[in-house]
Amino acid sequence: MEYVASLAFAKEQDQKDPLRKFREQFLFPQRKGKDAIYLCGNSLGLQPRNVKAAIEQELADWQQCAVEGYWGAKHPWLYYQQYCSKPLTSIMGASQQELTVMNTLTVNLHFMMLSFYKPTKQRFKVLMEAGAFPSDQYAVETQVKFHGFDPESAIIEVSPRPGEQLIRTEDILEIINRESNSLALVLFGGINYYTGQFFDIPAITAAAHRAGAYAGFDLAHVAGNIPVQLHDWDVDFAVWCSYKYLNGGPGAVGGAFVHEKHAGNRGFPRLGGWWGNEERIRFKMEKGFVPKDNAEGWQQSTAQVFNMVSLKASLELFEEAGIKALRNKSIGMTNFLEFLLQQLKGINFEIITPNNCNERGAQLSLLFKDKGKEIHQQMTDAGIIVDWREPGVIRVSPAPMYNSYQDVFHFYEIIANIASNA
Template sequence: MNLFEASLSFARELDGQDELRNFRDEFYFPERDGKDAIYFCGNSLGLQPKGVEAAIAQELADWRQHAVEGYWNAKNPWLFYQTALREPLAKIMGSRETEISVMNTLTVNLHFMMLSFYKPTKSRFKVLMEEGAFPSDQYAVETQVKMHGFDPEEAIVEIKPRPGEHLLRSEDILQIINEHNDTIAVILLGGINYYTGQLYNLAEITKAAHQVGAIAGFDLAHVAGNVPMQLHEWQVDFAVWCSYKYLNSGPGAVGGAFVHEKHAANRGYPRLGGWWGNEESTRFKMEKGFIPKATAEGWQMSTAQVMNMVSLKASLELFDTAGIHNLRAKSIQLTNYLEFLLAQVKGLNFEIITPKDCNERGAQLSLRFNEKGKEIHQQLTNAGIIVDWREPGVIRVAPTPMYNSYEDVFHFYEIIENIASKRLIK
């Protein structure tokens, strides 16, 4: 028995029951032909929260009024600006505040983490990744293993889907971990694969990594603000993420890193040193001898990038009010509704390559078209639908629970149904 109906009235009924529906009003939508576009691209760049402009204006005013004294006299003192971001992020990532550091950007943070956690030996030097990882991760790992004098062809082990499949099976991931056993130094996977939308079992993978003596690290670019984590409880060693996707912090916004307290509290753990990672009680003595903070912030290099953190701060206030678990519950319902509606579409040669189990995916469904995919993507764009295209044939559709509605999902279905029926929208 279906729980859903393919009707506008049913979609509006779901919206009427949605306790998070008012958060939609907190965001700006791009317009197409004088009306709001249907925006399903939060997996690439989140929308701008309306509170960002005032938040930036506040920092500009404090800079204008206080200049250097803004470090301690600003409304949000710049000296400790990043610390206000740790509590809401800790709730989202399932960590302790001391395990969170807001700094740099994703790939920079990945390099910093690899410099600390990838400590290869002649016998244990391999990095385990998924095939088709996001290029930035591939490049980072490739250059890291080269810096240690290893051949990437030998040092990087890629986990591949079985022939004819698009997804990685959990049992295959575990089998490869066991096969390579004591030659693995680091396991580095995307928490959610950017292309297929598959959410991996991070707890299971971390446990398997530790059983063979390897470090477990994750790129959570497509997870942060999308799916709640339990990084501390799962004993994940490190993780990195960006904040411009589901965390709605704007293009190129500040990134984040998690370092489990078992490493972060160890001041002797290897890392690159910077002034802002130094112990606060001695920082301004300006002396030789790096003494890192006994937290994840011991990996920080420099002062807070205030102007690059403002948008994240404004967005996290919304997350704190909405609650990541409430957002996840709505996300599952939105994506299930989208899946139901897509099953009604006839006449288009596509398949959903994202896992059917809602516990194995986030807010994204990846539609793989065997023909005319780019044409269909252009027709969706012309009709006021903003989704993205990934070669060789995937349209990624990501209804984001903070600002998307069930009516958005239904209108997407209407338009793709019109395309299927060759009643193309102009």
């Protein structure tokens, strides 16, 4: 597409947008009596309008049914996780048997590592990206210690080359090959939270398997942003949160994928919990954990209905819109954002996100050489909601479900005004 830096062009694109009706299905924060320019779906998605009615339905069922709501509610609570896992199949590229929603992201990461990180004296190392989100770093560090290893020798971090911001795929693959005799697990973020780089999941997974290691991914910034094919790519496990692009609400339930070759193996190690036990015998209350032969075999406790209901409501919109259509719009908007930012003069920043749209999602990370926090505050004062990440990045993410080309253009107008007054 050939872009034009004008409001008229942005309006024209919005008129052509087959997904434009979905914007009206979300509630925007207000700034000075107007909708804020909200480009922060990478951090917390907006509230869908259908969430209120969905919560009220569960409240009514709780009131009317009490404990009988587990089988007598409009949406029986016994199977509540499945109301979310079914719509996720197309988004994550997996069968419903390979998916579940439970707990939160880091809790799920720990549970998955307890299953998939099985170090031996020779094969004990974990490979991850340098600069991974802190919770991933903390989880890996403490898991390694839990198994009696020293993080200094057990954790390998892949860094960008000197003078570069992004990690080269060939460097990841070379290290996997080099450490093939000692590697137990490759654990990467699908998208690096800071740079916005989308990693080559199938290539990393294939290399890990050639090395005799498992491959797992934190897809916090991928889920609902970029469609993936976890089953076909042979990923062993993945975890994610649902409060970002999936619009599940603050602290919403997390998600997990376990490939069917592991999920269908009742003997595969995991920590047991009542809700992960085989349903046919769950209520016999007998000794002996018999896990479900699917990803739900990793569940621990009763479905968190009120922590799942907002995600369920949001996923109804995803099913209607379609993840492929959302991705196509996302590429167009982020490319437009990149084009507009390249027109700016008088402001000192660098886009450190890959310029290839296939190597990024909705997010562009703007690295400021100086005055970054000051500029972020000026954006905030002007009605823009984006986020700041130390030491110098403003992350800007137009979410295709509710953002418009006009949002992107108005962001550009405001930052151009800031630049002209710098």
